[in-house]
Amino acid sequence: MEVLQNLAFGFGHALTPENLLYCAVGCVVGTLVGLLPGLGPLATISLLLPLTYSIPTGGALIMLAGIYYGAQYGDSVSAITMKIPHASSIVACIDGYQMTLKGKTGLALFTAGVSSFIGGTVAIVVLASLAPLLGSIALKFGPTDYCALMLFGFVCVSFVTTGSLLNGLAMCLLGVLLGQVGTDLETGMERFTMGLPSLIDGVSLVSLALGCFGIAEITKNLDAKEERTPFNGKIKLMPTWPEFKRIIPSALRGSVVGSFLGILPGGGPVIAQFAAYGLDKKVSKYKDEIGQGAIEGVAGQAAADEAAARTSFIPLMSIGIPENAVMALMMAAFIIKGIQPGPNMIAKHPDLFWGLVASMWVGNCFLLLLNVPLVRFWLSVFKIPYNVLFPSILFFCCVGTFSINNSLHDIYTTAAFGLIGYIMMRLAFDPAPLMLGFILGPMLEEYFRRSMLLSRGSFLTFFEHPISATLLSLLALFIGWQIFTTLRGRKAAAATEGETQPASS
Amino acid sequence: MLNQNVARGVFLAAVALFFASNALRYPIGDLAHAGPGLFPLLICVPLLIIAGAIIWQARLSAPVPLQFNPKNIVLIMASLVGFVVASEYVNAIAGIVVLVFIAGFAGTNYSWVRNIKIALGLIVVAYVFQRFLGLNLRLI
Numbered sequence: 001m002e003v004l005q006n007l008a009f010g011f012g013h014a015l016t017p018e019n020l021l022y023c024a025v026g027c028v029v030g031t032l033v034g035l036l037p038g039l040g041p042l043a044t045i046s047l048l049l050p051l052t053y054s055i056p057t058g059g060a061l062i063m064l065a066g067i068y069y070g071a072q073y074g075d076s077v078s079a080i081t082m083k084i085p086h087a088s089s090i091v092a093c094i095d096g097y098q099m100t101l102k103g104k105t106g107l108a109l110f111t112a113g114v115s116s117f118i119g120g121t122v123a124i125v126v127l128a129s130l131a132p133l134l135g136s137i138a139l140k141f142g143p144t145d146y147c148a149l150m151l152f153g154f155v156c157v158s159f160v161t162t163g164s165l166l167n168g169l170a171m172c173l174l175g176v177l178l179g180q181v182g183t184d185l186e187t188g189m190e191r192f193t194m195g196l197p198s199l200i201d202g203v204s205l206v207s208l209a210l211g212c213f214g215i216a217e218i219t220k221n222l223d224a225k226e227e228r229t230p231f232n233g234k235i236k237l238m239p240t241w242p243e244f245k246r247i248i249p250s251a252l253r254g255s256v257v258g259s260f261l262g263i264l265p266g267g268g269p270v271i272a273q274f275a276a277y278g279l280d281k282k283v284s285k286y287k288d289e290i291g292q293g294a295i296e297g298v299a300g301q302a303a304a305d306e307a308a309a310r311t312s313f314i315p316l317m318s319i320g321i322p323e324n325a326v327m328a329l330m331m332a333a334f335i336i337k338g339i340q341p342g343p344n345m346i347a348k349h350p351d352l353f354w355g356l357v358a359s360m361w362v363g364n365c366f367l368l369l370l371n372v373p374l375v376r377f378w379l380s381v382f383k384i385p386y387n388v389l390f391p392s393i394l395f396f397c398c399v400g401t402f403s404i405n406n407s408l409h410d411i412y413t414t415a416a417f418g419l420i421g422y423i424m425m426r427l428a429f430d431p432a433p434l435m436l437g438f439i440l441g442p443m444l445e446e447y448f449r450r451s452m453l454l455s456r457g458s459f460l461t462f463f464e465h466p467i468s469a470t471l472l473s474l475l476a477l478f479i480g481w482q483i484f485t486t487l488r489g490r491k492a493a494a495a496t497e498g499e500t501q502p503a504s505s
Numbered sequence: 506m507l508n509q510n511v512a513r514g515v516f517l518a519a520v521a522l523f524f525a526s527n528a529l530r531y532p533i534g535d536l537a538h539a540g541p542g543l544f545p546l547l548i549c550v551p552l553l554i555i556a557g558a559i560i561w562q563a564r565l566s567a568p569v570p571l572q573f574n575p576k577n578i579v580l581i582m583a584s585l586v587g588f589v590v591a592s593e594y595v596n597a598i599a600g601i602v603v604l605v606f607i608a609g610f611a612g613t614n615y616s617w618v619r620n621i622k623i624a625l626g627l628i629v630v631a632y633v634f635q636r637f638l639g640l641n642l643r644l645i
Contacts, residue, residue: 054639166555166562170517173552177524177545184531184541191541192527215581222577222611387612388623391605394581395627398588398604399634399642406641408589415585422578426571427513445544457536490565 010354026066034074046209095297119303175437211417258307276304510563
């Protein structure tokens with residue numbers, strides 16, 4: 001009952017004409033940029049974050065959330081129609097594109113739109129019920145627990161995002177080190193600034209994000225020299241009743257899977273899509289058709305995608321720890337606006353919290369209205385050649401960087417991170433964990449120093465508190481298991497090599 | 506041809522050593538009273554270990570050639586620097602023109618006409634940003 005009251009309070013804020021406008025603008029811009037080749041939700045939020053600086057806090061957060069799930073949806077449209085696989089829509093490429101090849105693009109897009117709506121709605125109920133509960137638990141967290149939770153998040157995100165624990169962890173640590181640049185808050189001493197006044201306040205988040213995700217991504221696409229053919233197929237949107245009936249069970253399964261996986265550290269839309277797709281392949285009535293353009297192959301993963309995108313706000317808003325790189329950027333947006341996400345956020349800013357939750361459902365309706373009937377209009381975005389697009393994106397990177405401090409010189413920092421991002425890309429490093437490390441790094445240092453001060457320099461304090469002890473034990477088990485499987489894999493490979501060599505000689 | 510896996514480890518080791526050597530220049534303190542250099546130093550240790558592990562792994566697996574095409578990234582960097590310099594010494598309209606014309610060389614084909622159209626479009630966008638969103642960019 002209390003949840004309903006709170007939601008009604010939230011709708012009161014979300015449905016003001018101003019916030020409705022911000023939500024609509026976020027959904028439209030997010031979908032538009034998410035559709036563009038090579039720009040996923042992370043790059044989209046990085047590019048558009050500076051746009052929200054001049055907007056009131058509530059509206060800015062509603063708009064950013066709209067950009068996020070709008071980009072998420074736009075991403076799946078490009079995957080279904082043109083098989084452009086962004087990180088967040090790889091699964092949509094499988095059955096979605098197969099449906100396009102069979103001439104069922106309209107049905108695939110309708111399925112994705114309706115399933116996303118169902119996924120988003122289920123997730124909002126979960127978010128509204130769980131976030132306050134988790135927030136009250138988070139009040140029991142001490143500095144050691146926060147340290148352990150952040151380390152746990154680093155390892156989970158590193159493994160899930162990159163597939164390689166070593167590479168992902170290296171990026172996280174690199175991000176933490178970049179977060180150390182600037183003035184030490186306890187002693188006031190400058191660190192790693194190399195005498196540059198522009199680094200005294202630290203590395204600019206927008207420069208880092210635009211450099212690593214915007215400029216590096218553009219250069220990668222230019223290197224690939226891919227000429228894409230715009231989608232010109234016919235679209236028949238409305239499904240038949242038997243087709244519509246197939247969407248619902250799969251979308252509901254995906255919603256539950258996505259809502260659950262969105263909350264876990266390192267979770268989020270990508271892993272949720274794979275899990276929902278895998279579940280449908282096991283339990284669906286039409287499991288034999290999945291992989292060849294089945295409705296279930298699109299519905300489950302689309303619902304899981306949107307559900308996870310929304311429930312991934314739960315750890316951020318209730319504990320104050322983002323569980324993936326996109327949420328880390330959202331956290332930065334909260335902090336820029338003077339809001340510290342965490343257990344006290346719901347009590348201190350109920351209008352922001354419940355307004356944001358309610359706006360997600362409003363955004364859901366906008367996405368459904370915008371994307372299902374207007375999908376033909378969105379697909380015309382693909383007709384813009386990349387040679388026209390990339391100078392424009394570069395210009396927006398410049399404007400985005402400039403708008404923070406009104407300083408042209410900040411663009412040099414963005415360019416430098418563009419180069420670093422490009423080098424990392426060529427070295428096959430994923431910059432997403434770097435972003436998480438960069439944003440959480442200063443917090444990790446603060447909590448670590450506080451834990452050490454309270455325990456008079458004893459590391460044992462991490463094992464004296466039950467929450468941190470449990471998290472660190474899980475972490476040790478996971479790393480141990482990783483080392484074990486790597487060594488076992490090497491031994492097996494060596495044995496196979498030994499067996500094949502005498503045979504060939 | 507450079508092995509991508511080895512280059513990856515070397516890159517990480519270089520970053521870790523850079524931060525560690527600088528961290529040693531700041532007061533370290535002790536664990537109970539950490540100085541500004543202690544935490545970065547503690548982070549550099551696992552990073553250096555990971556760099557070593559990646560180099561060790563690279564020796565055991567098949568080499569992957571490192572592909573690096575400097576042309577496009579150099580052009581993109583030059584266009585950004587050109588935008589800043591032209592905006593600072595002339596105005597943002599000149600900056601946009603410089604950005605579009607230099608970046609255009611990185612595309613699959615080069616067209617003066619297309620570049621002029623893009624530049625004109627971006628100038629209109631910049632004007633809208635300045636007029637309606639309060640962007641403090643000097644256009645003229």
